[in-house]
Amino acid sequence: MSKTPWTQLWLDYKKVNSKGNEGYVSNVSLEGFEAEHPIIKNALAELALGVKEMLGQEISVKTGPLEQGLVIKKETTSPDLEGAYRLAEKSGKLTLLAGEESGVLYGVFHVLRIIATEKSLQGADEKKSPSQPLRMMNHWDNMDGSIERGYSGRSFYFRNNEFFIDERTRDFARFMASIGINGIVINNVNVKDAATYLITERYFDKVAELSGLFAEYGIKLYLSLNFASPLELGGPKSADPLNEEVIAWWKEKMAEVFTRVPKLGGFLVKADSEGRPGPFTYGRTQADGANMLADIVKPYGALIIWRCFVYNCTQDWRDYKTDRARAQYDNFIQMDGDYHDNVILQIKNGPMDFQVREPVAPLLGGLKKTNQMMEVQIAQEYTGHQIDVCYLIPMFKEILEFKTYIRKENDTVADIIGGGLTEHRNLNTGIAAVINTGNDIYWTGNVLAAANLYGFGRLAFENSLSAKEIAEEWIRQTLSNEDEVVEKVLSILLPSREVYERYTSPLGIGWMVTPHVHYGCSVDGYEYSRWGTYHRADHLGIGVDRTDKGTGYAFQYNEPNASMYNDIDTCPEELLLFFHHVPYTRVLSTGKTLIQHIYDTHFQGVEEVEAMISCWQTLEEKVPAEYFANVTERFGRQLTNAKDWRDQVNSYFYRKSGIPDEKGRIIY
Numbered sequence: 001m002s003k004t005p006w007t008q009l010w011l012d013y014k015k016v017n018s019k020g021n022e023g024y025v026s027n028v029s030l031e032g033f034e035a036e037h038p039i040i041k042n043a044l045a046e047l048a049l050g051v052k053e054m055l056g057q058e059i060s061v062k063t064g065p066l067e068q069g070l071v072i073k074k075e076t077t078s079p080d081l082e083g084a085y086r087l088a089e090k091s092g093k094l095t096l097l098a099g100e101e102s103g104v105l106y107g108v109f110h111v112l113r114i115i116a117t118e119k120s121l122q123g124a125d126e127k128k129s130p131s132q133p134l135r136m137m138n139h140w141d142n143m144d145g146s147i148e149r150g151y152s153g154r155s156f157y158f159r160n161n162e163f164f165i166d167e168r169t170r171d172f173a174r175f176m177a178s179i180g181i182n183g184i185v186i187n188n189v190n191v192k193d194a195a196t197y198l199i200t201e202r203y204f205d206k207v208a209e210l211s212g213l214f215a216e217y218g219i220k221l222y223l224s225l226n227f228a229s230p231l232e233l234g235g236p237k238s239a240d241p242l243n244e245e246v247i248a249w250w251k252e253k254m255a256e257v258f259t260r261v262p263k264l265g266g267f268l269v270k271a272d273s274e275g276r277p278g279p280f281t282y283g284r285t286q287a288d289g290a291n292m293l294a295d296i297v298k299p300y301g302a303l304i305i306w307r308c309f310v311y312n313c314t315q316d317w318r319d320y321k322t323d324r325a326r327a328q329y330d331n332f333i334q335m336d337g338d339y340h341d342n343v344i345l346q347i348k349n350g351p352m353d354f355q356v357r358e359p360v361a362p363l364l365g366g367l368k369k370t371n372q373m374m375e376v377q378i379a380q381e382y383t384g385h386q387i388d389v390c391y392l393i394p395m396f397k398e399i400l401e402f403k404t405y406i407r408k409e410n411d412t413v414a415d416i417i418g419g420g421l422t423e424h425r426n427l428n429t430g431i432a433a434v435i436n437t438g439n440d441i442y443w444t445g446n447v448l449a450a451a452n453l454y455g456f457g458r459l460a461f462e463n464s465l466s467a468k469e470i471a472e473e474w475i476r477q478t479l480s481n482e483d484e485v486v487e488k489v490l491s492i493l494l495p496s497r498e499v500y501e502r503y504t505s506p507l508g509i510g511w512m513v514t515p516h517v518h519y520g521c522s523v524d525g526y527e528y529s530r531w532g533t534y535h536r537a538d539h540l541g542i543g544v545d546r547t548d549k550g551t552g553y554a555f556q557y558n559e560p561n562a563s564m565y566n567d568i569d570t571c572p573e574e575l576l577l578f579f580h581h582v583p584y585t586r587v588l589s590t591g592k593t594l595i596q597h598i599y600d601t602h603f604q605g606v607e608e609v610e611a612m613i614s615c616w617q618t619l620e621e622k623v624p625a626e627y628f629a630n631v632t633e634r635f636g637r638q639l640t641n642a643k644d645w646r647d648q649v650n651s652y653f654y655r656k657s658g659i660p661d662e663k664g665r666i667i668y
Helices: 038-055 101-116 167-178 193-199 206-216 244-260 286-300 324-335 395-399 414-416 447-461 467-478 483-493 496-503 560-566 573-579 594-617 625-657
Strands: 027-031 060-062 069-072 085-090 093-098 127-128 133-136 182-184 218-227 266-269 303-307 343-348 372-377 432-434
Touching: 027 038, 038 069, 038 101, 038 167, 069 101, 085 101, 093 101, 101 127, 101 167, 101 467, 133 372, 133 447, 167 206, 167 447, 182 432, 193 218, 193 244, 206 218, 206 244, 244 286, 266 286, 286 303, 286 324, 286 343, 324 343, 372 395, 372 414, 395 414, 395 447, 395 467, 432 447, 447 467, 447 483, 447 625, 467 483, 483 594, 496 594, 496 625, 560 573, 594 625
Parallel strands: 027 060, 027 069, 069 093, 133 182, 133 432, 182 218, 218 266, 266 303, 303 343, 343 372, 372 432
Antiparallel strands: 085 093, 085 127
């Protein structure tokens, strides 16, 4: 356990087998970089800390050439992207080349990662350039200290409508820099109450202080912005983006903001969704709203990140044509090309809301002339609340590798959000995650949930990494370098998303969760609600018809994806119920009927959780005691949850269909 009242996550820097790495990091020299630059200063401090804790050595920073040691050298040619670096070893000398300071910081963390995972620096020859230009964390923290969809305690930024900046805040910045994060939104996208005043004198000093701290680690601070600020802060009695009075108010306000907080990266905006006001309120387009703000902040080098989570939340469950899944695409596709250069549309990875299985949002691959970034959720809102183990990096890999067919080659989601759809790489693109941290001692509630926090950053920086490679890095730095621990924890993490899927909602149907809370089973919890999250089960079958005979959603995709999803015989089975209303008697590729698949997977999921628990119990003496106790307690709750899902889902569909389980197991 660290000296602080909170853990140091993967930067715990435990004693390690040196693998002969001492000589590469005992002496350090700088060429072309200033030792007192805040980012370089932090990089050297981190290197000194890590080397001392892991290798028991003090480092010596020298000037001039080195025969042996680490040379940190400024790259004379232009790097591929901000944050790029190269690490190479030759004849006992390790060279870290970077074009600017953040590349040095990332390179130093990479050196420490190699040491921490007990690999050798000898023969190193690696060139790293970020896969996504913008790599962001979105906090949903409220200024009263609560966190919307927070499963790890309360906010460590805010208490009682005041900022709280301390050593924990600096540790968090270190953690984020170590995995390559370069942007952080600190407040909830549903901006209300005190958070509206973040762009006022009331909070300028603290916002500036925090933006300065983040900047020392190569991170830009962003704020979620209340689109109705003019109304709520004593300005015009309107927020109409084309109203001259409103535009003048925003110009004056932003001049004030960027004078007081010059390091601010820009704003994240959620408008016209879930009761939030926006351009639609005034008969304007989303582009009207985004562009008005973007033009005003452009002189300050700032961005407007505009969320595409815009939909009509008053759907009538009796209406079989209206489809919430269509909303992101329908609301934004017609304005492709209308958005200004410093606007980025932030698109949820799926068309619904962070389910354990849903198709890739068709807006990714639909927009051809608009800056895009993808939003995923590592806060486990629908995937276990950081109680149940659900390693999400395999899901994120699937999404990044999805072929959109926007063009013949280089058409994956990763290509699009990596800025590769234009002749010259578009740097106003990227990826964001709704973060899973709080003031919990372990930061993420469940110790194992930190694998998602670590994994998102590593994957965003380096898309080519596998989910297994990332998980192994995290295990070795956090729990143990012992091979038995690594293999057993990998056996828990890697299949955990499929395990969770098996005991919850089948074949892409999603939802079936307890309303509002979203943890635990309630098959009909949202079936008659206004939120449009239906399963449409009857006595003959289950699933939503999103084909050309239903809502037509399937044809928001480019071909051949559209036709593939539209045809029940070619639709991937893991998404079958998302796209089709399917009879319980339909035989799947496994030879099982749909109803038997539902029964079998729910029983299997519980058995797999029990196996996970048995595996974890064998590690009691091999991982830190506090971590063992934390995960053991969470597993107990996960097993209860899995059994509840199994029994409720199986009983529900047995009662609906009247078809018994072929294996004669207990169904209530």
